[in-house]
Amino acid sequence: MNTHDKRDGGIARVTDVDVIDIRFPTSRELDGSDAMNPDPDYSAAYVILRTDALDGLEGHAFAFTIGRGNEVQAAAVAALRDHVVGLPVDALCADPGSVSRALNGDSQLRWLGPEKGVMHMAIGAVVNAVWDLAAKRADKPLWKLLADAAPEWLADQVDYRYIEDALSREEAVTLLTRGKEGAWAREEHLVAQGYPAYTTSPGWLGYSDEKLVRLARQAVADGFTQIKLKVGADLADDVRRLRTAREAVGPDIRIAVDANQRWNVAEAIDWTNALAAHDPYWIEEPTSPDDILGHAAIRKGVTPFKVATGEHVQNRIVFKQLLQAGAIDILQIDAARVGGVNENLAILLLAMRYGVPVCPHAGGVGLCELVRHLSMFDFVALSGTTEDRVIEYVDHLHEHFKDPAIIANGHYTAPLTPGFSSEMHAGSLATYRYPDGAFWAADLAAQEKETNR
Numbered sequence: 001m002n003t004h005d006k007r008d009g010g011i012a013r014v015t016d017v018d019v020i021d022i023r024f025p026t027s028r029e030l031d032g033s034d035a036m037n038p039d040p041d042y043s044a045a046y047v048i049l050r051t052d053a054l055d056g057l058e059g060h061a062f063a064f065t066i067g068r069g070n071e072v073q074a075a076a077v078a079a080l081r082d083h084v085v086g087l088p089v090d091a092l093c094a095d096p097g098s099v100s101r102a103l104n105g106d107s108q109l110r111w112l113g114p115e116k117g118v119m120h121m122a123i124g125a126v127v128n129a130v131w132d133l134a135a136k137r138a139d140k141p142l143w144k145l146l147a148d149a150a151p152e153w154l155a156d157q158v159d160y161r162y163i164e165d166a167l168s169r170e171e172a173v174t175l176l177t178r179g180k181e182g183a184w185a186r187e188e189h190l191v192a193q194g195y196p197a198y199t200t201s202p203g204w205l206g207y208s209d210e211k212l213v214r215l216a217r218q219a220v221a222d223g224f225t226q227i228k229l230k231v232g233a234d235l236a237d238d239v240r241r242l243r244t245a246r247e248a249v250g251p252d253i254r255i256a257v258d259a260n261q262r263w264n265v266a267e268a269i270d271w272t273n274a275l276a277a278h279d280p281y282w283i284e285e286p287t288s289p290d291d292i293l294g295h296a297a298i299r300k301g302v303t304p305f306k307v308a309t310g311e312h313v314q315n316r317i318v319f320k321q322l323l324q325a326g327a328i329d330i331l332q333i334d335a336a337r338v339g340g341v342n343e344n345l346a347i348l349l350l351a352m353r354y355g356v357p358v359c360p361h362a363g364g365v366g367l368c369e370l371v372r373h374l375s376m377f378d379f380v381a382l383s384g385t386t387e388d389r390v391i392e393y394v395d396h397l398h399e400h401f402k403d404p405a406i407i408a409n410g411h412y413t414a415p416l417t418p419g420f421s422s423e424m425h426a427g428s429l430a431t432y433r434y435p436d437g438a439f440w441a442a443d444l445a446a447q448e449k450e451t452n453r
């Protein structure tokens with residue numbers, strides 16, 4: 001009997017979708033602090049797809065948020081439950097694009113977007129859970145499942161609606177077919193060497209200069225060739241911090257700066273140019289992620305410094321316009337912002353079509369674990385290069401994952417465990433479930449005691 005079947009040999013189906021509100025108290029250390037998000041509590045609206053297959057495999061994934069509102073995100077995921085429960089698992093895993101299209105196309109839920117915001121992130125979580133399950137059933141890490149797939153099948157996983165003026169299915173097949181040339185040698189290289197990373201750990205806005213210098217030097221000693229600093233709260237502070245970091249790492253290390261959407265267009269240009277003496281490599285999220293023409297104007301105004309954005313870009317359609325408008329030098333995908341792997345495939349193909357390097361956003365909780373799979377697929381079987389490409393790395397919360405991101409000599413190691421690396425330890429889920437997990441129950445009780453004194 002096929003273990004992917006049910007005990008009675010019948011067709012296995014999705015039996016349940018669990019949704020768990022998980023929060024980590026990261027704001028207490030100022031980890032993750034930037035100009036717009038001074039006190040994030042890294043959180044996940046966590047999904048578990050359960051089936052009645054004999055193999056006992058589950059699909060895990062999550063939408064990432066930074067604390068308050070995670071209950072809203074979790075409710076959005078729960079609203080998708082009825083679309084998924086009862087689906088035949090074989091068919092679902094053979095074509096995750098089918099569920100992606102069905103969820104995005106729901107005629108009533110679509111009003112809450114379309115294809116943006118809380119509902120879209122919820123769809124992304126469910127779609128990513130399907131990919132986790134599909135990769136586990138195929139007994140491959142997700143990057144390899146994608147890299148081994150036929151170009152026609154991968155091209156069919158993309159929804160071309162609203163992007164066909166920039167990328168047709170035929171062009172996608174051509175890019176993916178070309179991407180397969182020499183893939184085997186690149187896979188060997190990837191498994192041996194890993195994929196280049198950069199680190200944001202030294203540069204949080206809430207850190208002292210002393211901590212910045214210590215962590216920046218440590219990053220170089222650890223083999224990183226790029227670091228990133230948060231900017232945008234105070235210009236004099238930023239000039240001092242960038243100068244301090246530059247002195248600590250020397251001229252050959254790239255230092256990206258990240259304003260987390262703090263500025264208007266003119267302000268972004270002036271502020272970035274005021275940092276020029278210390279050679280920032282890219283300016284990230286200078287303004288609103290929805291302002292395509294603003295990014296184009298900023299790019300013109302800050303040349304030769306590069307403009308990067310993407311972690312808050314809501315869908316493939318906005319990415320398409322950023323590329324069409326020549327508004328960005330670096331495209332930053334995020335594994336848990338858009339509608340899951342299918343939409344990120346579309347975005348990787350668009351970036352390839354326009355010749356813009358992809359340097360993913362990561363950090364938070366679990367984003368490093370997920371997004372490395374997408375870049376590794378891109379290297380093996382799409383763009384075929386890591387030149388000017390780095391995945392963000394932040395050294396937080398990896399211990400909660402069964403297949404954590406591992407960095408060696410400034411590179412992400414290729415994960416070899418089947419799945420999307422999205423599964424957390426059961427103990428972590430039990431401890432950090434909000435508000436009744438062991439950590440939060442104790443913490444809220446202590447706070448109540450404090451208030452009553």
Ligand SMILES: [Mg+2]
Nearest residue numbers: 258284285311
């Ligand atoms: Mg950022």
